[in-house]
Amino acid sequence: MARRANTSGATVSRVLSGRTDIPILAETRARVLQAAAELGYTPNPAARALTNGKTGIIGLWMSLAYSKYRGQVLDTMRSMMQVIDFTFAVTDIDEEYHFVQTFDRALRVPLDGIIAFDTSYSVDAFTSKSNQLAPNIPFVSMGAYWSEERSYVGIDLRAGSEQAMAHLLSTGRRKIAYFAPSTSDLRAAGPRYEGYVAAMEAAGLAKQTLLPKTFSHRDIHDCLSAHVSMNRLPEALLCMNDEGALICARVLSKLGVEVGRDIALVGFDGIDETEYAETPITTVAQPYEEMCRLALDYLHAQINDPSHPLQQKLLVPQLIIRESSAP
Amino acid sequence: MARRANTSGATVSRVLSGRTDIPILAETRARVLQAAAELGYTPNPAARALTNGKTGIIGLWMSLAYSKYRGQVLDTMRSMMQVIDFTFAVTDIDEEYHFVQTFDRALRVPLDGIIAFDTSYSVDAFTSKSNQLAPNIPFVSMGAYWSEERSYVGIDLRAGSEQAMAHLLSTGRRKIAYFAPSTSDLRAAGPRYEGYVAAMEAAGLAKQTLLPKTFSHRDIHDCLSAHVSMNRLPEALLCMNDEGALICARVLSKLGVEVGRDIALVGFDGIDETEYAETPITTVAQPYEEMCRLALDYLHAQINDPSHPLQQKLLVPQLIIRESSAP
DNA sequence: CTGTTAGCGCCTTCAC
DNA sequence: GTGAAGGCGCTAACAG
Numbered sequence A, B: 001m002a003r004r005a006n007t008s009g010a011t012v013s014r015v016l017s018g019r020t021d022i023p024i025l026a027e028t029r030a031r032v033l034q035a036a037a038e039l040g041y042t043p044n045p046a047a048r049a050l051t052n053g054k055t056g057i058i059g060l061w062m063s064l065a066y067s068k069y070r071g072q073v074l075d076t077m078r079s080m081m082q083v084i085d086f087t088f089a090v091t092d093i094d095e096e097y098h099f100v101q102t103f104d105r106a107l108r109v110p111l112d113g114i115i116a117f118d119t120s121y122s123v124d125a126f127t128s129k130s131n132q133l134a135p136n137i138p139f140v141s142m143g144a145y146w147s148e149e150r151s152y153v154g155i156d157l158r159a160g161s162e163q164a165m166a167h168l169l170s171t172g173r174r175k176i177a178y179f180a181p182s183t184s185d186l187r188a189a190g191p192r193y194e195g196y197v198a199a200m201e202a203a204g205l206a207k208q209t210l211l212p213k214t215f216s217h218r219d220i221h222d223c224l225s226a227h228v229s230m231n232r233l234p235e236a237l238l239c240m241n242d243e244g245a246l247i248c249a250r251v252l253s254k255l256g257v258e259v260g261r262d263i264a265l266v267g268f269d270g271i272d273e274t275e276y277a278e279t280p281i282t283t284v285a286q287p288y289e290e291m292c293r294l295a296l297d298y299l300h301a302q303i304n305d306p307s308h309p310l311q312q313k314l315l316v317p318q319l320i321i322r323e324s325s326a327p
Numbered sequence C: 001c002t003g004t005t006a007g008c009g010c011c012t013t014c015a016c
Numbered sequence D: 001g002t003g004a005a006g007g008c009g010c011t012a013a014c015a016g
Helices: A011-014 A026-039 A047-051 A068-081 A099-106 A121-135 A159-168 A190-201 A216-229 A242-254 A290-306 B009-016 B028-038 B045-052 B070-081 B099-106 B123-131 B157-170 B190-202 B215-229 B240-254 B290-302
Strands: A057-060 A087-092 A112-119 A139-144 A149-153 A174-178 A236-237 A264-269 A282-286 A312-315 A318-320 B057-062 B087-092 B115-116 B139-143 B152-155 B178-179 B236-239 B265-271 B282-285 B312-315 B318-320
Touching: A011 A026, A047 B045, A047 B152, A057 A099, A057 A121, A068 A087, A068 A112, A068 A242, A068 A290, A087 A099, A099 A121, A112 A290, A139 A290, A149 A290, A159 A190, A159 A236, A159 A264, A159 A282, A159 A318, A159 B028, A174 A190, A174 A242, A216 A242, A236 A242, A242 A264, A290 B312, B009 B028, B057 B070, B070 B087, B070 B115, B070 B240, B070 B290, B087 B099, B115 B290, B139 B290, B152 B290, B157 B178, B157 B190, B157 B236, B157 B265, B157 B282, B157 B318, B178 B190, B178 B240, B178 B265, B236 B240, B240 B265, B290 B312
Parallel strands: A057 A087, A057 A112, A112 A139, A139 A149, A149 A312, A174 A236, A236 A264, A264 A282, B057 B087, B057 B115, B115 B139, B139 B152, B152 B312, B178 B236, B236 B265, B265 B282
Antiparallel strands: A087 B087, A282 A318, B282 B318
C-alpha cells in the first residue's frame, strides 16, 4: 500500500486516520487516497487497536433471544451511541448455554468497555466469571441483575412487584396468581416473584402460580382455557412480562372473559403496546431510558479513568395503572 | 503474566489457547492457569487477531432501530451462531446517518466476514462503499437489497407485492391504497411500491397512497380517522409492513370499521402476531430462516476460500392469506 | 512535510 | 516440554 502510493507507512497512516493536526501536502494525500481506493485497502483494525491501546468499541452483552423489551432497550442504546464516537458491538450472551464458552466468545471482540444488560439468571456465574474473565475492562451491568463488586445501574423489580401487588390488593383482589412460563427460571424465583410472595404472605393469602409452558400464544391459550372451563380463574394475574400479559388479554377476551372487569392483569416492562391494547394494560414500567443513559455515563467515566471508583445506582420502576386492573 | 507463572510467553499462549496438540506438563499448565486467575489476565484479542490473521468474529450489519421483523431475524441468526464457532457482533448501520461514518465505525470491529441485512435505502451508497471500504472482507448481503457485484441472498419483495396485489384484485378490490409512513424512504419507492404500481397500472386503476407521518399508533390513528370521517376509506390497504397493518387493524376496529369485511388489509414480513390478531392479517411472509441459513453458508464458503466465486440467490416471499383480506 | 525506527501482545517456528 | 526470536500492521516519536 505504501509502495503503491510511493510513500511510507507512516504517511499512509496519517492520511487514512484523518488527522488534521499534522500537515500533509495535498498532492501526497491524494496519492494515498487513490492508492487506497485502487487497492481497496482498509487499515487493519486489530493492528490499530494493538498500537493505540484502544478500539473505540463498546460491547453490549445481552441475550438476543427476541423480546420486545430487549428490542426497545437496544433501540435506545443505538440512538445514544450515535452522538458519541464509539462503535457499539452487540454480542449474544446465551444464558442457557455454557457461560464460560459464551464469555470466551464475547471476549474475542476487542473492547474499551462492556455494558451487560439483564444477564439474568446467569448473574452469579456471570459476575463472578466476569471478574475472572475481564476484571480489567471497564464494566457496567444494567437491568434486573447486578453484583455489588462491580458498577451497575440496577432496576429494583422486587419493589416494582410490591407496588403492583399493593395496587391489586387495595382494589380488592384476593385470589392473585403469579403468571410465568414453566420453562423459565422465573417460574418461581427472581425479584418479581419475591415481591409477589412477600405481598401475599403479608396479606395472609394463599399463593398460586399459573404456568403455561412458554409465553407462546398456543401455550397461554391452553393454560388459560383449561382454567376458564373449570371455572377456576383467579381474580388477578401478575404476569412476568408485558408480552405475556398482552397475549393473556387477547386469549381471555376470545374466551369471553372481560379483562379489567372479570379479571385484572398486570405486566412488567412497560412496552408501548400495553397502552394501545384493546384494554390498556397496567404495567410495571422499567425506566430503561434512564438506565441506558446512566450505564453509558458510568462506563464513560471508567474508560476515561481506569481507577474510577465503583458507581452503583438502583432505579425504581413505575407502576402505570390502566384499565386492565381498573378498580 | 509469563513472569508470574515462572514461564515464557510461549507457554502461556499454549495453555490459554487450550491447545491439545502440544503436550504440556500438568504442573506447568496449573501454574499458568493460577497466575492468570490471580492477575485476572485475559489474552488481548486485538493482538491475537493480528497474529492469527483471523478473529473468529462475523459482523452482522443492520439497522438496530426497533422492528419486530428485525428482532426475529436477529433471533434466528443468534440461534444459528450457537452451533458454529464464531462470535457474532451486531453493529448498527444507521441509514439516516452519514454512511461513510457509519461504515467507518462498523469497520472498527476486526472481522472475518460481514453479513449485511436489509441495509435498505442506503443500498447504493452501501454496496458501492462496501466495495471501496471492505472489498477484501468476505461479504454477503441478505434481505430486500443487494448488489450484483457481491454475494447475496435476496428476497424479491416486488414479486411478493405483485402476489398480494393479484390476490386483492382477484377478490374484487379496486380502490387499493399503498400505506407507508410519509417520513420513510419507502413512501413511494422500493420493491413493495413498484409491485403495487405495476399491478394497479396493469389493471388500469388509479393509484393512491395513504401516508401517516410514522407508523406510530397516534399517527396511524390520525391518518385513518380523517379518512373514515370523510368516508373516503379505500377498499384495501397494502401496508408496508405487518406492524403497521396490525396497528391499522386495531385503529380501524375502534373506529367501527370491520377489517376483512369493510376493508382488506395486507402486510409485509410475516411476523408472528399477524396470525393471532383479533382478525388474522394477510401477509407477504419473508422466508427469513432460509435467508439466514443461506447467508451464513455463503459467508462460510468465502471465509474458508477467499477466492470463492460469487454466490447469489433470490428468494420469493410467500403470501399467507388470512381473514383480513377474506374474499 | 515526510521517512525511519521501535514496540504494542500474541503466536509460530525453531532450537534446546 | 519449554524457551528465544521474529513478525503480524499500525502509529508515536524522532530525525531530517
